[in-house]
Amino acid sequence: MFGYVLPRRDKLSEKDTARYRAAYCGLCRCLKERYGFRARFLVSYDMTFLYFLLQEGEVKQPLRCFCPARPICKKDCLPPDGVMDYAADLSILLSCWKLRDAQRDDGFSRRLAAKLCLRLYKKPFEKAAALRNNENSVFSEQLARLNTLEDKHCESIDRAADAFASLLKACAGYHTDETLRRTKGLLLYHVGRFLYLTDALEDLPKDNKSGAYNPLRYRYALQDGKLTQTDQTQFLETVDASISMAASALELLPETADREILRNIIYYGLPAVLKSVADGSFRKRGKGK
Amino acid sequence: MKDPYEVLGVPHGASEEEIKKAYRDLARKYHPDNYANNPLADLAQEKMKEINEAYDTLTKGGSSGSSSSSYDSSSSYGGSLGEVRRLIQLGDLDAAEAKLNGISNHNAEWYYLRGVIAQRRGWMDEAAQNFRIASSMDPGNYEYRRAAGTAGNGGYTYRQTQYDNNGSDDLCNLCSTLMCLNCLCNGCR
Numbered sequence: 001m002f003g004y005v006l007p008r009r010d011k012l013s014e015k016d017t018a019r020y021r022a023a024y025c026g027l028c029r030c031l032k033e034r035y036g037f038r039a040r041f042l043v044s045y046d047m048t049f050l051y052f053l054l055q056e057g058e059v060k061q062p063l064r065c066f067c068p069a070r071p072i073c074k075k076d077c078l079p080p081d082g083v084m085d086y087a088a089d090l091s092i093l094l095s096c097w098k099l100r101d102a103q104r105d106d107g108f109s110r111r112l113a114a115k116l117c118l119r120l121y122k123k124p125f126e127k128a129a130a131l132r133n134n135e136n137s138v139f140s141e142q143l144a145r146l147n148t149l150e151d152k153h154c155e156s157i158d159r160a161a162d163a164f165a166s167l168l169k170a171c172a173g174y175h176t177d178e179t180l181r182r183t184k185g186l187l188l189y190h191v192g193r194f195l196y197l198t199d200a201l202e203d204l205p206k207d208n209k210s211g212a213y214n215p216l217r218y219r220y221a222l223q224d225g226k227l228t229q230t231d232q233t234q235f236l237e238t239v240d241a242s243i244s245m246a247a248s249a250l251e252l253l254p255e256t257a258d259r260e261i262l263r264n265i266i267y268y269g270l271p272a273v274l275k276s277v278a279d280g281s282f283r284k285r286g287k288g289k
Numbered sequence: 290m291k292d293p294y295e296v297l298g299v300p301h302g303a304s305e306e307e308i309k310k311a312y313r314d315l316a317r318k319y320h321p322d323n324y325a326n327n328p329l330a331d332l333a334q335e336k337m338k339e340i341n342e343a344y345d346t347l348t349k350g351g352s353s354g355s356s357s358s359s360y361d362s363s364s365s366y367g368g369s370l371g372e373v374r375r376l377i378q379l380g381d382l383d384a385a386e387a388k389l390n391g392i393s394n395h396n397a398e399w400y401y402l403r404g405v406i407a408q409r410r411g412w413m414d415e416a417a418q419n420f421r422i423a424s425s426m427d428p429g430n431y432e433y434r435r436a437a438g439t440a441g442n443g444g445y446t447y448r449q450t451q452y453d454n455n456g457s458d459d460l461c462n463l464c465s466t467l468m469c470l471n472c473l474c475n476g477c478r
Contacts, residue, residue, distance in 0.1 A: 156412075156414070157414050158407065158412030158415050159412070162410070162411075162412065179332065182332075183329060186328055186329060189411055190411060193411060219414070234414075238413040238417060241413035242411070243447065244447045245327070245411060245413075248323065248447070249329060251318060252336060266447075267447060
């Protein structure tokens, strides 16, 4: 979705690094098995996080499988199971909803690209929507709500973020157990809030130029298209509050084998991403552009 | 009942010192103050109870005290704001908000409760704004001051639990993390 949900490799043990890779590769493979080759392009770190979050029960041993990106050697990948299938289905749904959203507000060439991509993923989307009907209707409903808020130039960053956060919360619908659903729902709500607000911060200069809606433009009085130092500090605090809430929920979940990976992402990964988005180094240095 | 050693996360036959340390760490983590105005406060309270019971069992009715029961926020507030507090405690935030909006006297407590409703919803920016107003209207009130101070972290101090942020999150590390991640699907291992 955004590529913000990442672990910090330097604080991840060797064993956990291998597990994380294997889950990423497993998800990629699962996407291909369920939706054909083109679906492989939709594999993401965000959904790898979802896989680990929803996972419960015993540790699964990885398989050795073929990777088209490195055809000469086999790679470890975690075997498909209920959670992996779920994460694959939601990868399709969320990617397609993001493309639909891109059709709304980006420039002409990007709109066109989004349109072509949507056509390419039409069949997978229909299949995933039929399989995950409940989640898909929440996604559709919350995005419509978000669009309405955006059209009304909503001044509350909380309310604008609420729509996206509620959307992500629906991913806890995997569980039937009420307590798990509630706890993971709160965790996902705050990860969603974090994503929406971090994205708003990153897009602020661009949106300010193009005049597109950005909640920060209405919530704060900008100076030269930027937040003042005080406002930026307060804004970062409120995003940090969501990281705290996600952490508070994580600590109430039953221990699982991959708990340290989740801890790493929430305790180290999210704050590091927020920090680098705030000082403008996220895309520039991180992605080597 | 669960295995008390498992609850405290210590091996069977752990020394009294180890048990005490594990208990103290867990009690700090799940302390009600950490979960004040958190929608999962009830689950934290259950966890705290479990930890207390495990500790009591292992120390044979020792002196853990009753830190879970000593925290009882169902206090007796009167008037219409008391009714708002009651509705918040029941988790009926919409009704609490409606009730609050019907009150014309906007005193410090009114803003505080508005902040609590926002915080329960996860709306941290509105929560912080309201707590700040409450605290500036009544600077002597500890409850408001504490709320204003912790609104920035949602009440849960994740940096102080077991993951202290020991310094090294500079750009180089982040950069190398992301580069490593980019290699994830390319590396031949």
